Amino acid sequence: KESYLLNSIGQVISKQQGFENGKIKFKITQNEDLRYFENGTLKSSSYYNTLGELNGEQKSFFENGKPKIIENYQNGKRNGSYISYYENGQVAEKSNYVNGEEAKGSQKFYTNGKLKFVETDAKKEYYYPNGQLFWTNYYDNSNIIEKMYYANGSPRAVIRFDADGNVICSSEFYDKDGKQIKKPYKLNDLIDSLFDEEAFNCYLGRENQKE
DSSP, X not given: OEEEEEOTTSXXXXXXXXXXXXXXXXXXXXXXXXXXXXXXXXEEEEEBOTTSOBOEEEEEEOTTSOEEEEEEEETTEEEEEXXXXXTTSOEEXXXXXXXXXXXXXXXXXXXXXXXXXXXXXXXXXXXXXXXXXXXXXXXXXXXXXXXXXXXXXXXXXXXXXOTTSOEEEEEEEBOTTSOBOSSOSSXXXXXXXOSOHHHHHHHHHHHHHHO
């Protein structure tokens, strides 16, 4: 059942609806929208400016009461910090927005709290759940360097690209013991260890020239 509150000239200034158990389902005013779970805990809180655009801090929650997303808006666009959470309370993602666009510096995490991904102006990094670095890329003068690692921390590949994105044939590949691979007897094993098949072809061509 819905109920309404009117002002002196008959305009609706708030609306409310409840569950069958008597608890509030939602309550909406001109600048606020509150939603609830059937158990009575807050599901989300949204705020608006006079134009009806999202404005200020917006929150959503899991049914256990823990935060799910906390984000900021300014006149209908994300602006400021954005944080999402796992249901166990661990942070899932942190980022920042400027006028609706995601800025550099975002971070993502595993459910155990360890860092999963980070991006800055200079590089990107992905991590295994155990905290070991899995993949990174960065600039070396005008070249782009991509490095991959096994879960034990041993190097897996070092792939070099020129400014146009072409693979430079000084790339390196390693087995799980950290020893540099001299010749790929098993094609699928080597492809599995790379993001880019072009890098494999470059490596294979370089090895053929040694024969």
